[in-house]
Amino acid sequence: xxxxxEKGIHALKEVIDAPIASYFESCVHCGLCAEACLFYTxxxxxxxxxxxxxxxxxxxxxxxxxxxxxxxxxxxxSKPVTDAELDQWQExxxxxxxxxxxxxxxxxxxxxxxxxxxxxxxxxxxxGHVPDGIRSATKRTVELGGPMGLKWxxxxxxxxxxxxxxxxxxxxDQPGAEYLVLLSSMEIVNYPEYIEALAKIFxxxxxxxxxxxxxxxxxxxxIQIGNSxxxxxxxxxIVDAAEKLKVKKVLSPECGHAYMAIRWEGPNLIGxxxxxxxxxxxxxxxxxxxxxxxxxxxKLKDPLILHDPCQIVRRGGVLQAxxxxxxxVAENYIPIVDKxxxxxxxxxxxxxxxxxxxxxEALRAKVFQIKKRQIEEAGVSTMVTFCANCRIVxxxxxxxxxxxxxxxxxxELLAEHLEN
Amino acid sequence: xxxxLIDTLARQGITRRTFLKYCATLASMMALPxxxxxxxxxxxxxxxxxxxxxxxxxxCTGCTESITRSHSPTLEGMIFDMISLDYQETxxxxxxxxxxxxxxxxxxxxAGKYLLVVDGSIPLGRxxxxxxxxxxxxxxxxxxxxxxxAAIVAMGSCASYGGIPKANPNPTGAVSVxxxxxxxxxxxxxxxxxxxxxxxxxxxxxxxxxxxxELDEKGRPKAFFGETIHDRCYRRxxxxxxxxxxxxxxxxxxxxxxxxxxxxxxPVTYNACATVKWNGGTSWPVESGHGCLGCSEPxxxxxxxxYKALSVPADPLRIGAAAxxxxxxxxxxxxxxxxxxxxxxxxxHETLTVEDLEK
Amino acid sequence: xxxxxxxxxxxxxxxxxxxxxxxxxVVWRLFEIYSLGRKKDLSTPRHxxxxxxxxxxxxxxxxxxxxxxxxxxxxxxxxxxxIGLAIVVFGFAPHILLVTNLTGLSWPGLPSQFVDLVAxxxxxxxxxxxxxxxxxxxxxxxxxxxxxxxxxxxFLPVLTGWMAVQHLLLPYxxxxxxxxxxxxxxLVVLPFTKLFHAFTLFGSRWYNGRAxxxxxxxx
Numbered sequence: 001x002x003x004x005x006e007k008g009i010h011a012l013k014e015v016i017d018a019p020i021a022s023y024f025e026s027c028v029h030c031g032l033c034a035e036a037c038l039f040y041t042x043x044x045x046x047x048x049x050x051x052x053x054x055x056x057x058x059x060x061x062x063x064x065x066x067x068x069x070x071x072x073x074x075x076x077x078s079k080p081v082t083d084a085e086l087d088q089w090q091e092x093x094x095x096x097x098x099x100x101x102x103x104x105x106x107x108x109x110x111x112x113x114x115x116x117x118x119x120x121x122x123x124x125x126x127x128g129h130v131p132d133g134i135r136s137a138t139k140r141t142v143e144l145g146g147p148m149g150l151k152w153x154x155x156x157x158x159x160x161x162x163x164x165x166x167x168x169x170x171x172x173d174q175p176g177a178e179y180l181v182l183l184s185s186m187e188i189v190n191y192p193e194y195i196e197a198l199a200k201i202f203x204x205x206x207x208x209x210x211x212x213x214x215x216x217x218x219x220x221x222x223i224q225i226g227n228s229x230x231x232x233x234x235x236x237x238i239v240d241a242a243e244k245l246k247v248k249k250v251l252s253p254e255c256g257h258a259y260m261a262i263r264w265e266g267p268n269l270i271g272x273x274x275x276x277x278x279x280x281x282x283x284x285x286x287x288x289x290x291x292x293x294x295x296x297x298x299k300l301k302d303p304l305i306l307h308d309p310c311q312i313v314r315r316g317g318v319l320q321a322x323x324x325x326x327x328x329v330a331e332n333y334i335p336i337v338d339k340x341x342x343x344x345x346x347x348x349x350x351x352x353x354x355x356x357x358x359x360x361e362a363l364r365a366k367v368f369q370i371k372k373r374q375i376e377e378a379g380v381s382t383m384v385t386f387c388a389n390c391r392i393v394x395x396x397x398x399x400x401x402x403x404x405x406x407x408x409x410x411x412e413l414l415a416e417h418l419e420n
Numbered sequence: 421x422x423x424x425l426i427d428t429l430a431r432q433g434i435t436r437r438t439f440l441k442y443c444a445t446l447a448s449m450m451a452l453p454x455x456x457x458x459x460x461x462x463x464x465x466x467x468x469x470x471x472x473x474x475x476x477x478x479x480c481t482g483c484t485e486s487i488t489r490s491h492s493p494t495l496e497g498m499i500f501d502m503i504s505l506d507y508q509e510t511x512x513x514x515x516x517x518x519x520x521x522x523x524x525x526x527x528x529x530x531a532g533k534y535l536l537v538v539d540g541s542i543p544l545g546r547x548x549x550x551x552x553x554x555x556x557x558x559x560x561x562x563x564x565x566x567x568x569x570a571a572i573v574a575m576g577s578c579a580s581y582g583g584i585p586k587a588n589p590n591p592t593g594a595v596s597v598x599x600x601x602x603x604x605x606x607x608x609x610x611x612x613x614x615x616x617x618x619x620x621x622x623x624x625x626x627x628x629x630x631x632x633x634e635l636d637e638k639g640r641p642k643a644f645f646g647e648t649i650h651d652r653c654y655r656r657x658x659x660x661x662x663x664x665x666x667x668x669x670x671x672x673x674x675x676x677x678x679x680x681x682x683x684x685x686x687p688v689t690y691n692a693c694a695t696v697k698w699n700g701g702t703s704w705p706v707e708s709g710h711g712c713l714g715c716s717e718p719x720x721x722x723x724x725x726x727y728k729a730l731s732v733p734a735d736p737l738r739i740g741a742a743a744x745x746x747x748x749x750x751x752x753x754x755x756x757x758x759x760x761x762x763x764x765x766x767x768x769h770e771t772l773t774v775e776d777l778e779k
Numbered sequence: 780x781x782x783x784x785x786x787x788x789x790x791x792x793x794x795x796x797x798x799x800x801x802x803x804x805v806v807w808r809l810f811e812i813y814s815l816g817r818k819k820d821l822s823t824p825r826h827x828x829x830x831x832x833x834x835x836x837x838x839x840x841x842x843x844x845x846x847x848x849x850x851x852x853x854x855x856x857x858x859x860x861x862i863g864l865a866i867v868v869f870g871f872a873p874h875i876l877l878v879t880n881l882t883g884l885s886w887p888g889l890p891s892q893f894v895d896l897v898a899x900x901x902x903x904x905x906x907x908x909x910x911x912x913x914x915x916x917x918x919x920x921x922x923x924x925x926x927x928x929x930x931x932x933x934f935l936p937v938l939t940g941w942m943a944v945q946h947l948l949l950p951y952x953x954x955x956x957x958x959x960x961x962x963x964x965x966l967v968v969l970p971f972t973k974l975f976h977a978f979t980l981f982g983s984r985w986y987n988g989r990a991x992x993x994x995x996x997x998x
Contacts, residue, residue: 013765018815019986025812026976026983029926030857031917035849046920064761066811067754068971104991105998106846108857109976110839110984112991126772135777142774229772264994267821274823317825317995341996342844648951662872662888681876688786688952717783717952724787729876730955737881739799747803751810758815 005083008127012060015119021065023111024058027051033113036106038344039096042367050103050113053092056081057120086129093117093124094131095360099257099350100310105341114315121226130225133354138221141234146217147354148185155216158188162195168203170195173245174210179279180247181209182218182238182262184255186388194254194388197415201285204418205293209251215241218253220261224351232269235261242276249277251284254411256311256349256387263316280312281411282386286321289328295419296329302382302406303332305375307394308343309387325410326384329417334378344370346385348393368397375405386410439465446624449617449696450633450643463628470627471530472537473523474508474575475565477558478551478585478594479540483576484510486613503535503623509553520554527568535626536569536604538562538597541578541585545593562600571605571632572597573622577715580608580639587721598639607632608639612715615696618644638718640690649712650686652694655679673709683727684711691716786956789963797963804970805978812979817986825995835988835998836981850915856908863901867937870894891944898941905934929972935961 001009031049034040039048046052062069063078072078101114124130137147145151159170171177179202187194202209215237222231242250252259263278288294306326312318319340326333338344347367352360371394375383383405385391391407398405430436443464444457452460476484488511505511506526507519514522526534540558543550548557566572574597577583585594598606609618622641625633633641650656658664658678665672665679678684686694689712697704705712711727714720842854868874872888879885888894909930912918939961943954969975976983991998 007770010765010768010770013762014769016762016815017817018813019817019983019990021812021815022979022982022986025808025973025979028973028976029918029921029923030853031915031921032846032850032853034917035846040917044916046916049917049921052921065758065815067750067807104987106843107987108839108853109980110835110987112983112987115987115990125777128777130777139774139777225777227772230774230777264822267823268818271821273821277823314996315994317991319995338845341998650951651946659872660891662890664872664876680873688783688955690950714783719784719787722787723783724790729880730790730873737798739795740802743799743802744806747806748810750803751807751814754807754811755814758811762815 002083004127005081005086008086008123008129009060009064009081011126012057012120012123013064015122016057016061016065019112020057020116020119021061023113023116024054024061026109026111028109030108033103033107033111036103038100038102038347038367038370039363042369043363047092048096050097050117051111053089053097054113054116054120056086056089057116057123060123083127083129086124086127090124090129090131091359093120093129094134094350095352095355095357095363097350098310098345098348098352099315100345101315102310102342102345105314118226122228125225125227125230131351131355131357131360133356133360134221134225134351137351137354138225138227138230141217141219141221142230145237146185147219147221148189150185150188150217152213152216155183155188155211156213158192158195159211162192162199166196166199166203168199170199171208171210173213174208175245177208177210177245177247179207179209179249179251179284180215180238180242180245180276181211181251182253182258183211183216184219184253184258184388185217186219186255186392187253188216190392191388191409191412193412193415194409197409197412198281200415200418201288201294201411205288205291210245210247212238212241212245218258218262219255220258220265221351221354223257223261223265224354228269231261231265235266235269238262239266239270239274242274247276249279250274252278252280254281254309254312254386254388254409256309256316256389257351259316259318260311280316280318280321282312282318282321282325285411285414286325289325294325294328294414296414296417297419298417299331300329300382300413300417301331303334303378303380304330304382304384304408305334305336305378305380306339307346307371307383307385307390308340309385309390310343310345310349312387313343314341322386322410325414329414330384334380336374336378338374344374346371346387346390346393347397348389353389353393364393365397365400368394368400371397372401372403375403380405382406382408384408384410384413436465443624446617446621450621450625450641451646452643456628460624460628464624469504471526471534472503472505473526473534473565473569474505474537474539475558475561476509477538477540477542477562477579478592479576479578481510481539482613483539483579484508486611487575487616487619506530506534517554523565527565531568533570534568535623536565536572537575538572538579539575541582541594541596542600543585543592543594545591550592559600562597566601566604569604571607571626572601573619574598574606574608574610574639575619576614577610577612577718577720580610581718583612584721586719605632606639607635607641610638610640610645610716610718611691612713612720614716615644615692615698617696618692636690644692644696645690645716647690648687649689649691649694649706650684653686653706654694655706668709679706679709679711681729682711683725683729685714685717685720685723685726685730686712687730688723689714689717689720782950782952782956786952786959789956789959793960793963797966801966801969804967805975808970808975809978813982820990820993822993824993828989828992831992831997832985832989835991836984838988838997839984852907852911852915856904856911859904860901860908863897863904864933864937866897867894867901867940870897871940895941895944898937898944902934902937902941905930905937925972929968929974932961932965932968932972933974936965 033051034049037050059081063073097117099114103113140149141147163170220231220234222234252262259280267273347364440461443461447457447460507523542558548559551558574580579597582594582596607622636642655678663677664681665677693704713726847854870889871894875888939958943958
């Protein structure tokens with residue numbers, strides 16, 4: 001057994017718990033999770049059946065934590081997990097799983113499959129069976145501060161531009177503010193309008209906020225690669241900054257997995273509850289809408305549909321905010337069949353969008369067909385979402401299929417139509 | 421009194437018409453075509469009475485009682501007039517050496533042609549010493565008598581399957597006829613006691629066709645043992661409706677509901693009681709309110725209790741409690757081992773750094 | 780061994796052994812699985828979890844939106860054979876009698892003609908789901924020896940029970956004995972195969988419901 005494999009199995013032994021045991025014992029191989037997974041529905045390849053992606057984890061569970069499995073292992077009746085196998089599984093665990101969690105909602109025996117994928121990634125990461133794209137994104141986040149290698153001076157530059165565009169002050173490192181605003185590199189680079197929109201809305205609502213120069217990045221590649229040690233290093237920056245600045249709340253940007261990382265995994269990573277509240281920007285917006293602060297000067301006329309990002313809605317629990325918000329700003333919002341917690345993933349979540357191999361990109365394009373179908377069935381040419389990663393992945397999809405669908409960010413759309 | 425049977429019957433005042441009717445009934449009971457009744461009558465009327473030797477072994481004489489007494493006023497009883505019963509300890513006038521001589525004489529005279537009827541099981545323990553006649557063990561007598569027999573009728577459950585003497589722990593080492601004799605045709609007529617008409621039916625068949633009736637895999641005449649008591653039971657509709665007597669004196673019992681829950685073995689007992697009934701068609705156990713004991717089935721005595729419903733096991737919960745404790749023991753042991761293993765894994769956790777990410 | 784001895788054995792020592800292994804297996808496996816424990820979730824719950832775990836236990840019995848259309852055989856076939864098994868196991872008078880004699884619990888049985896019909900429908904549904912397992916790529920891909928084996932082990936008690944009642948192929952005594960034997964095999968293998976989902980399903984649904992309730996998602 002190689003050292004890396006040994007480490008991987010060691011990591012799995014650490015994370016296997018009663019729910020995982022219960023889930024594996026409950027599986028009846030009905031294959032219904034396949035029907036929940038866009039990688040199966042769009043390719044028809046049964047190897048993408050979600051529960052199959054967990055086969056190495058299942059065997060480690062059986063061989064390490066069941067009496068019969070241990071006996072079988074002792075007499076050499078069980079197939080050990082090997083490096084070669086994990087290498088083969090890398091595609092199944094990273095390229096073709098976006099941790100969207102749809103399977104966890106479908107499984108008739110109630111298995112939380114995505115929970116297990118997250119745990120399996122712990123072993124994959126430690127044993128080195130991770131895609132290069134995610135590995136380098138993680139490395140950049142830990143070493144440089146963000147997955148794209150973005151550093152504070154560049155961010156400060158973007159903030160300055162936003163201040164100029166809006167004429168509003170964007171505070172930095174301001175202690176005692178109500179909100180510490182986090183950003184994602186993708187937004188900073190690709191959608192700087194988000195920052196402007198946020199400044200406008202905060203100003204309108206009269207809420208104090210600040211950015212932190214040592215913790216502006218909300219994304220957490222450690223979660224995506226699946227290593228809690230690294231994820232902890234990354235999330236600690238935010239916790240430290242929030243506690244140093246003594247803010248009441250931390251505002252997660254639209255980015256889906258960033259919200260997951262701070263709101264739900266964060267306290268578990270650092271091993272204690274937070275002394276501050278974590279709020280997703282849509283939750284804040286909806287609260288403002290209910291207070292009547294979020295008044296629109298006009299509404300968007302184009303018929304449009306909503307793409308509910310998995311990590312925010314299905315996995316994050318921001319279920320109620322999106323629809324009232326979109327209805328606030330759009331006149332022709334068309335609810336689609338698989339909406340809210342049933343929505344289909346963009347195809348690039350869970351770190352998949354960071355994998356730039358030819359096969360991974362071709363696969364992403366293929367599974368994007370499900371989004372394409374949703375748009376075509378609704379007969380719209382506008383889609384609104386609230387996750388920077390979803391946006392990038394879907395823009396790529398539109399390019400691939402030469403669709404002229406317009407993709408808008410929720411926060412920007414609201415800011416654009418905000419009453420002056 | 422040798423000579424054609426019809427003459428014997430005529431002497432006793434039995435008309436040819438009555439005899440024909442009897443044969444027709446017998447044929448229909450044995451599920452033979454109507455023409456067989458006539459053939460039977462003709463054959464039997466003309467037949468010379470065959471010699472029959474009846475050997476009683478480890479038995480209670482219930483079989484003999486059944487055949488002689490219960491039907492004495494009917495024609496079945498007279499079947500004894502169709503045969504030459506040369507040896508039957510209970511019925512014969514002779515005793516002691518005289519009786520033994522009669523048997524030897526009959527065996528000699530009718531060698532290879534006589535019919536051997538056996539009731540009772542044969543004890544093999546202590547060289548057969550548990551049951552002897554005239555100083556000879558049953559097994560000895562049986563072997564000797566079987567040698568010259570044309571066929572053997574094992575009368576009753578003891579002769580057929582070992583019966584009550586063979587019940588656990590079988591102290592005498594009782595066995596059935598077919599356990600000892602393997603080179604002769606044997607008809608088993610099980611029952612404790614067997615139904616008289618089955619006996620007469622088999623004899624009539626033998627007289628008519630010179631052969632034994634069709635037997636099932638347990639050596640029983642199919643005509644009488646083809647169906648279970650349960651299938652032909654007049655209380656069967658109650659079973660299908662789920663109406664069961666719960667005790668012997670509850671409302672259900674008074675309503676004549678199914679006795680399954682009271683331990684009736686009808687579903688697993690192959691016999692003709694439900695159709696032929698007993699005491700000249702008067703009644704039969706289930707009709708009188710008691711479940712079938714399954715007395716015509718092998719080892720019925722050890723089949724789990726007469727008053728335990730067939731679907732009720734002996735007592736699996738007793739072992740269940742022990743098993744639960746053992747299971748909990750095994751489970752707790754595995755739990756401790758697992759938790760220890762997981763704790764070790766946690767304690768020996770090596771924090772991953774970005775440098776480690778490089779392969 | 781004759782039929783009645785066979786029947787006596789399966790009703791007596793056989794059943795003792797089977798129930799023993801079953802009970803032992805179930806208790807041991809439950810300890811083994813659930814003693815692994817789980818970490819407390821330190822994140823602030825969106826709202827109190829309440830009975831969310833229990834809700835999921837029930838909610839998962841219904842097909843999620845759109846799934847009935849995607850995999851009708853799995854759901855309809857699955858419903859029919861699970862409910863059918865329940866009716867046959869708990870509605871047939873002799874079965875109730877068994878429970879009554881063991882535990883004292885009693886409830887009215889269903890007419891045997893109805894139970895008979897249900898048994899036939901159940902077997903038909905089981906054959907259909909088997910064919911579905913062979914035909915559907917994902918199901919076939921996941922299938923191992925255990926899947927075929929457990930199907931047979933579940934099917935046989937229904938088949939033998941029905942055949943015993945119908946007096947098919949073998950004498951009733953033999954068939955009844957085979958029926959009980961097949962149930963014993965089912966009992967013995969249940970704790971050690973995927974059939975154990977009959978127990979862990981509740982735990983799994985509960986964990987899933989509970990974990991997602993932390994985030995405010997009814998699953």
